[in-house]
Amino acid sequence: MHCPFCRHKDSRVIDSRVNEDGSAIRRRRQCPECDRRFTTIESASLSVVKRSGVIEPFSREKIVSGVRKACQGRPVPDDAIALLAQGVEESLRATGSAEIDSHEVGLAILGPLRELDEIAYLRFASVYQAFDSLEDFEAAINVLRAGRLENGADLDDLDLGPVDEDGSPTLL
Numbered sequence: 001m002h003c004p005f006c007r008h009k010d011s012r013v014i015d016s017r018v019n020e021d022g023s024a025i026r027r028r029r030q031c032p033e034c035d036r037r038f039t040t041i042e043s044a045s046l047s048v049v050k051r052s053g054v055i056e057p058f059s060r061e062k063i064v065s066g067v068r069k070a071c072q073g074r075p076v077p078d079d080a081i082a083l084l085a086q087g088v089e090e091s092l093r094a095t096g097s098a099e100i101d102s103h104e105v106g107l108a109i110l111g112p113l114r115e116l117d118e119i120a121y122l123r124f125a126s127v128y129q130a131f132d133s134l135e136d137f138e139a140a141i142n143v144l145r146a147g148r149l150e151n152g153a154d155l156d157d158l159d160l161g162p163v164d165e166d167g168s169p170t171l172l
């Protein structure tokens with residue numbers, strides 16, 4: 001690595017530190033020529049390709065702020081949002097790709113957000129999937145309901161409208 005001050009062709013590593021979640025390593029370096037010190041950060045390259053074709057570096061902060069917006073007024077602690085963003089980043093990095101479509105980033109957020117808060121999920125999905133009618137919301141809510149049934153949720157917890165004489169919801 002060239003020295004950024006005098007362009008000397010070599011530098012010496014004097015300290016290495018892996019960051020908290022192990023996703024990057026910081027190296028403190030010193031130039032043997034001018035003795036000045038500088039820091040390099042090494043991490044696996046991960047870029048997001050936006051719909052416009054613009055490529056920008058992946059940012060966990062952006063996920064946090066997007067999810068936080070969707071969670072406004074909901075009982076979701078910041079810790080949970082930070083964990084979600086970390087999980088999303090890990091799952092995207094686990095694909096091994098250096099470039100990921102913004103669409104895939106959105107998809108990777110939807111699953112865990114649904115587990116976190118269904119209202120926030122609907123808000124996020126409505127923006128991300130560009131809902132433009134009540135029917136779009138209805139379809140998304142039906143998917144949520146179907147998911148609850150699969151998870152063995154108690155039918156009494158679901159507001160599925162009028163109930164037949166035998167106690168089963170008329171909608172089923």
Ligand SMILES: [Zn+2]
Nearest residue numbers: 003006031034
């Ligand atoms: Zn130097």
